[in-house]
Amino acid sequence: MTDKPVKGVKRFFVTGNEVVAWAALAAEADIMYGYPITPQNEIMHYWTRLAPKYGRKFLQTEDEISAGFTTCGGVLSGARAFTATAGPGNTLMQEAMSMAEMMSIPTVVAVMQRGGPSTATVIYSQQEVTMTCFGGNGEGLRIVYSTGSHQELYDYTIKAFNTAWKYRIPTFILGDGYQAKMREPVIMYDPAEKGINMVPTEKILGAPGMPGVDRDPQHLQNTYNTEEELYEVVNQLVERYWKAAPEIVEHEEFQCQDAETIIVAHGVVTRAAQAAVDELRAQGKKVGHFRPITLRPFPKEAMKKAIQNAKEIIVVESAQGQLDKIVKSEIYEAKVPITGYFRPGMGITAEEIVEFINQRG
Amino acid sequence: MALVPNMPQVWRQETKPHKFCPGCGHGLVLKTLGECIDELGIQDRVIFGCDIGCSLLSYDFFNVDTVQTHHGRTTPVLTGIKRARPDRICIAYMGDGGGYAIGSQHLVNAASRNEKITVLLANNCNYGMTGGQMAPTTLPGMKTETSPYGRDVEQTGNPTQGPEMVAAITPENAYVARGTIANLRQLKRMIKKALETQINGVGFSFVEALSACPTNWRTNAKDTWHFVEKEMTQYFKVGEKKVPPEKEEQ
Numbered sequence: 001m002t003d004k005p006v007k008g009v010k011r012f013f014v015t016g017n018e019v020v021a022w023a024a025l026a027a028e029a030d031i032m033y034g035y036p037i038t039p040q041n042e043i044m045h046y047w048t049r050l051a052p053k054y055g056r057k058f059l060q061t062e063d064e065i066s067a068g069f070t071t072c073g074g075v076l077s078g079a080r081a082f083t084a085t086a087g088p089g090n091t092l093m094q095e096a097m098s099m100a101e102m103m104s105i106p107t108v109v110a111v112m113q114r115g116g117p118s119t120a121t122v123i124y125s126q127q128e129v130t131m132t133c134f135g136g137n138g139e140g141l142r143i144v145y146s147t148g149s150h151q152e153l154y155d156y157t158i159k160a161f162n163t164a165w166k167y168r169i170p171t172f173i174l175g176d177g178y179q180a181k182m183r184e185p186v187i188m189y190d191p192a193e194k195g196i197n198m199v200p201t202e203k204i205l206g207a208p209g210m211p212g213v214d215r216d217p218q219h220l221q222n223t224y225n226t227e228e229e230l231y232e233v234v235n236q237l238v239e240r241y242w243k244a245a246p247e248i249v250e251h252e253e254f255q256c257q258d259a260e261t262i263i264v265a266h267g268v269v270t271r272a273a274q275a276a277v278d279e280l281r282a283q284g285k286k287v288g289h290f291r292p293i294t295l296r297p298f299p300k301e302a303m304k305k306a307i308q309n310a311k312e313i314i315v316v317e318s319a320q321g322q323l324d325k326i327v328k329s330e331i332y333e334a335k336v337p338i339t340g341y342f343r344p345g346m347g348i349t350a351e352e353i354v355e356f357i358n359q360r361g
Numbered sequence: 362m363a364l365v366p367n368m369p370q371v372w373r374q375e376t377k378p379h380k381f382c383p384g385c386g387h388g389l390v391l392k393t394l395g396e397c398i399d400e401l402g403i404q405d406r407v408i409f410g411c412d413i414g415c416s417l418l419s420y421d422f423f424n425v426d427t428v429q430t431h432h433g434r435t436t437p438v439l440t441g442i443k444r445a446r447p448d449r450i451c452i453a454y455m456g457d458g459g460g461y462a463i464g465s466q467h468l469v470n471a472a473s474r475n476e477k478i479t480v481l482l483a484n485n486c487n488y489g490m491t492g493g494q495m496a497p498t499t500l501p502g503m504k505t506e507t508s509p510y511g512r513d514v515e516q517t518g519n520p521t522q523g524p525e526m527v528a529a530i531t532p533e534n535a536y537v538a539r540g541t542i543a544n545l546r547q548l549k550r551m552i553k554k555a556l557e558t559q560i561n562g563v564g565f566s567f568v569e570a571l572s573a574c575p576t577n578w579r580t581n582a583k584d585t586w587h588f589v590e591k592e593m594t595q596y597f598k599v600g601e602k603k604v605p606p607e608k609e610e611q
Contacts, residue, residue: 031445059444064472066437069430073441075427077408081445098432205426205442206449210405212373212424219421220428223413 005054009189016179017042019150019186020084020110023157025050026191028198029108030079031057033070037089038122039177040112042086064089068096071107075100076220078203080161082108086177087116088134090128098136098172102222104163104237105204110157110173112180113267115345124177125345126267129322132172133296139234141241143171143248144296146266150186152293153179158191165199167244174295176318177359178268178347241297247301250293255281256306259288261357264303264327265316265348266292273316275350280357287357295323300330313338316353320344369395371404373424374516381416384585386572387415389542389572390483391422393570395454397553399562400566406443410435411418412455412464415489419454433464436471436480445594451478457569458488461497461521470539472527472565475535479555479566482523485574492575497521500596505577520596527567528602534564537603541571544599551601563605571597 005025007265014022020043024032034044048058061067067083074081087094090111096176100107113128115121134140143163147157156173164171191198211217224230252270254277256262261280263272280287290306292299307313313336315324324340324346341348341356368377372395381387383584400405407425411417413432419547420429430438460468460482466481487505488494494507498520528537536558540548548570555566573592575585 003475033441033444040494056446059440061437062466066440066467066470067435069434069437070441070444072430072443073438073443075426075441076438077442077446077449081441095431097549099434154399205428206406206446207426210424211426212404212447217373217421217424218428221417221420222429222431223417223420316488 004190005050005052006188006190007334008193009187010186012186013183013329014150015042015183016150016153016175016184016244017112017151017181018046020157020173020343021050022044023154025054025083026188027158027161028080029056029082029161031059031074031081033061033067033074033081033083034062035067035085035089037064037145039114039180040084040086042180043110050233064092065095068093070098072100074104075105076205077108078206078336080201082110084112086109086112086273087114087128088119089124090131093136094131097136097142098138099329100170100220101136101138101141101239104168105170105221106165106168107170107172108160108164110171111174113174113176120343123178124318125295126269126318126348127322128174128178129295129319130325133173133326140296141169141237142296143167143169143278144174145172145292145293146295147179148268148270150179150184154186154188158196162196162199163248165201169241169244174267176268194203205258209276211228240260240283245297248294249297249299251299251302252291252293253306254289256288256290258286258309260286260309260311261288261314262307262310263287263314263353264323265289265290266295266323269316269318269348272348272353276357279354280349285357291361296328298326298330303331304334307336310336314337315339316341318343318346363382368392369399371395371423371425373421376421381415382576384575385415386542386574387419387483387484387571389545390481390548390570390572390594391418391419393545394481394552395423396501396549397556398423401553401556403556403560406448406450408439408449408451410439410451410453413461414456414459416454416456416459416483431463433459433467435459436464436467439496440471440476443476447477450556452539453478453480456480456484456489457496457498457521457523457573459485461523468527469530472531472535472552472567475565476530477559477564479559479611481555482550482567482569484523484597485570485572485589487574489574489577489578491560500592518526524567524602531565531603534605535603536564536605538601539569539599540570541594541596542573543571543586554604555605558605568591571599
């Protein structure tokens with residue numbers, strides 16, 4: 001038995017990509033399949049340096065289609081397998097993720113969002129929200145954690161493996177180029193020391209015994225002949241998903257109780273939103289902030305409660321209304337006016353948010 | 362009492378008769394594969410993967426763990442399994458569209474990396490399940506739904522030479538061959554060698570089997586056989602293209 005990669009509890013000052021690699025090691029991930037794309041490359045760089053020391057594996061594939069499908073294969077064989085991607089790579093990976101959705105394959109994917117559409121920038125955006133939540137030809141039966149700090153990258157990468165394997169739902173850690181590339185303090189720990197037990201994996205294919213003799217063979221299909229057959233399968237998937245959803249949803253609230261204006265933001269933008277709330281409160285304005293951590297499933301009930309007394313909602317995001325679209329569909333009944341502050345592919349500061357809200361009077 | 366032909370032990374009786382069209386070559390290729398699995402005694406170690414297209418109809422064919430994937434993606438799925446669990450015998454089954462068109466990057470790169478998997482590809486010169494469109498392997502002048510006046514090689518190129526390509530890009534210890542349903546004993550020797558190459562952990566193994574599609578070819582039994590034996594072999598030369606050292610067929 002090789003040593004545990006992370007022992008005890010230690011403080012580091014590192015990039016987010018490095019954090020994800022360490023977290024995957026700490027989470028006992030067996031294998032990473034990956035293809036280079038900025039800004040997620042260093043996840044692979046650190047993994048390839050560290051993995052052999054702890055008996056873990058890596059395969060560099062020919063493209064993200066292959067990275068997605070090899071990850072599906074690894075998971076089916078019972079490995080805690082993951083991959084990482086961004087932008088156009090995320091686009092290619094959606095094909096495999098729709099198979100994961102259909103066949104309940106607990107894949108884990110770290111996405112470090114870059115500018116879009118197309119090749120765009122290698123820097124930063126929040127423009128992969130729609131694709132990560134609803135990509136592929138499917139029904140969005142995924143779990144998407146939108147992280148806002150290096151600590152969360154560590155915590156939620158570990159959690160993603162457990163959520164994926166517990167519920168058998170493909171799970172994403174949705175970061176971005178800022179989180180990927182910047183350095184900040186993070187506390188790394190051995191999950192066991194925090195009472196986090198890794199959910200055991202299962203050899204979905206290749207379990208012990210002679211198939212057809214000791215046990216039935218696994219015949220996994222994603223093709224169906226009739227509408228009724230497919231309908232039944234999808235209904236089961238949908239039912240299972242929404243049954244699990246209340247246990248999965250996560251959010252944070254900042255001074256929402258008496259807030260007249262509520263800023264809704266996710267990912268790294270929550271930091272600007274939190275600072276904006278402090279500043280606007282200091283100016284005597286009743287402003288709060290609601291932050292969904294799971295973008296899919298969305299913490300709908302929590303948000304409805306949080307906005308009970310609100311007179312307006314401001315959705316702030318580094319995209320042209322991708323979170324906005326989700327918010328509007330989730331709280332349709334609320335009748336609170338929603339305004340967007342959209343900066344596709346641009347970073348957002350607290351000052352901008354303060355100015356935007358103050359200009360509205 | 363009617364005589365029942367011997368079928369491989371690994372065949373799943375509950376799913377027979379199989380789902381392929383009468384006269385289709387898939388059943389013959391799969392029967393041959395089944396015999397090899399029996400003789401090598403690897404049933405409990407095999408993971409079988411099938412593509413989209415007619416090959417997907419083999420998803421419940423054998424008493425072995427099976428995954429049906431997307432078009433062209435069987436190679437990476439089986440590669441992923443093999444990398445995670447090298448003790449499994451991973452067989453990727455596909456048609457010529459899956460291997461040479463939509464999944465060609467996966468075939469090329471799995472071959473280049475010398476992945477220790479076996480790719481078994483049925484070449485029937487067209488896209489069968491979607492209704493008989495032109496494939497990379499469609500013969501020059503051959504009529505299909507998307508080449509109704511015959512394949513024009515000036516516009517669409519010549520038939521893909523799969524095993525020749527794979528042989529050119531694999532290292533010496535790979536096994537590459539083209540067999541045919543017209544010679545099942547030879548095809549069986551090839552598939553067996555391919556599987557042995559994987560079992561011995563020496564390299565990538567690839568067998569293309571010339572197959573038949575009477576439904577889309579619109580041929581009767583006699584013409585089907587003529588096409589497989591006489592027409593296809595003008596472009597697709599049957600034989601071993603690469604054999605791991607000291608294992609050449611006598």
